[in-house]
Amino acid sequence: MTDTYVEIDLKIMEQNAKNIVAKYPEYDTFIGIVKGDAYGHGYGIVNALYKGGIRYFAVSSMEEAAAFRKENTEASLLCLEPVAIDRIDEAAELDLTLAIPDTAYLNALLDSGCDHPFKLHIQIDSGFNRLGFKDKQEIKNAADLIEQSPYTLEGVYQHYATAGIFDPYYDAQQAKFRELTSLLDLSKIPLVHLGSGIALMAHHKPDIATATRMGLMMYGYNISPDSYGSGLKDRLRAARDSYYQKKYHISKVIRDVELELKPAMTLKCRILQLKDVKKGEHIGYGASYTAEEDIRIAVLPVGYNNGIGHHDHGRVVEINGRLCPVVGEIGMNMLCVKVDRDTTLDDTVTLLGGKITLGMFSRFSGMGLAEIMLGVGKNNPRYYYE
Numbered sequence: 400m401t402d403t404y405v406e407i408d409l410k411i412m413e414q415n416a417k418n419i420v421a422k423y424p425e426y427d428t429f430i431g432i433v434k435g436d437a438y439g440h441g442y443g444i445v446n447a448l449y450k451g452g453i454r455y456f457a458v459s460s461m462e463e464a465a466a467f468r469k470e471n472t473e474a475s476l477l478c479l480e481p482v483a484i485d486r487i488d489e490a491a492e493l494d495l496t497l498a499i500p501d502t503a504y505l506n507a508l509l510d511s512g513c514d515h516p517f518k519l520h521i522q523i524d525s526g527f528n529r530l531g532f533k534d535k536q537e538i539k540n541a542a543d544l545i546e547q548s549p550y551t552l553e554g555v556y557q558h559y560a561t562a563g564i565f566d567p568y569y570d571a572q573q574a575k576f577r578e579l580t581s582l583l584d585l586s587k588i589p590l591v592h593l594g595s596g597i598a599l600m601a602h603h604k605p606d607i608a609t610a611t612r613m614g615l616m617m618y619g620y621n622i623s624p625d626s627y628g629s630g631l632k633d634r635l636r637a638a639r640d641s642y643y644q645k646k647y648h649i650s651k652v653i654r655d656v657e658l659e660l661k662p663a664m665t666l667k668c669r670i671l672q673l674k675d676v677k678k679g680e681h682i683g684y685g686a687s688y689t690a691e692e693d694i695r696i697a698v699l700p701v702g703y704n705n706g707i708g709h710h711d712h713g714r715v716v717e718i719n720g721r722l723c724p725v726v727g728e729i730g731m732n733m734l735c736v737k738v739d740r741d742t743t744l745d746d747t748v749t750l751l752g753g754k755i756t757l758g759m760f761s762r763f764s765g766m767g768l769a770e771i772m773l774g775v776g777k778n779n780p781r782y783y784y785e
């Protein structure tokens with residue numbers, strides 16, 4: 400085993416997929432988002448998700464698609480970002496579904512003369528102002544062009560710019576999607592998919608949707624918004640929200656969804672050295688930490704080179720079920736934590752997982768949830784187990 404490593408539990412991944420699929424029978428198709436090296440988990444997880452019932456996946460690039468296809472050739476695979484036309488034959492070989500962001504791209508694809516029977520998904524820009532069509536006549540024309548081409552229009556989709564929690568912009572984006580697709584016969588397009596995991600959990604299925612996409616959830620995070628607390632402030636907030644909800648016809652938010660999802664990724668390391676530090680001595684770069692009493696510390700083989708970030712807002716690690724605070728600066732490859740007298744060199748240290756939740760890690764580091772999984776997963780050796 401390497402000094403620092405990531406463990407990924409494939410049984411958990413499979414069970415997460417099963418639980419999601421079982422929870423939302425109103426959707427025909429689940430598109431598992433595995434961009435960013437499967438949120439840092441690596442494509443070694445793909446078949447666990449496939450076994451769990453997810454049959455459609457989406458990546459961001461041809462490189463990711465190639466890594467995915469090394470693991471699985473049966474699943475459908477959408478590339479969310481437009482594939483460069485000069486690599487279209489590669490995309491055909493990988494049997495990718497292509498996203499079509501605008502008319503210029505569609506024309507270039509048609510001009511390529513590639514006769515692989517690609518499945519295409521039209522991307523709609525419903526208010527993000529990133530990829531996607533913004534004009535309903537252009538969307539209709541694109542659908543008509545595809546109709547006469549060797550390709551099939553399999554899907555149409557958008558992506559929400561906001562989380563949709565008590566959020567008039569959520570409703571505006573959905574209305575925009577309906578408007579932009581109003582010249583299409585959506586009932587003839589097999590996959591109509593809106594939004595991401597948070598939209599799936601916090602809202603009822605829009606009547607037009609047949610498929611859904613989710614990322615974070617599959618990796619073990621129940622991102623359902625919490626209900627209001629019972630304190631006076633919370634009750635006032637609930638009453639105010641409810642008033643505005645009615646007044647401005649804002650979609651109601653589903654809260655506290657019961658869905659069992661478990662994180663599959665843990666970050667662990669061994670201890671390099673145990674050391675006694677006397678009261679008044681300094682630890683680490685800048686001598687920024689001063690021991691207020693005699694303490695024992697453990698030197699750990701992990702730093703910002705391992706993707707944990709360099710900020711330390713009260714970070715702790717877990718050793719033998721106890722939480723041990725970081726002392727001194729986090730270095731590139733090492734950091735120190737304060738430990739109990741009975742800690743030994745044989746003890747394993749957990750930096751993510753166990754008692755250290757992703758939410759805690761996010762507060763320690765100032766990093767976002769997906770950003771942490773990417774950093775940790777991509778920068779350490781990964782071991783899969785069942």
Ligand SMILES: *Cc1c(COP(=O)(O)O)cnc(C)c1O
Binds near residue numbers: 594597612613614615
């Ligand atoms: C990343 C991404 C998702 C998944 O979002 P989560 O919040 O992780 O569920 C869905 N759709 C698109 C287009 C994305 O880029």
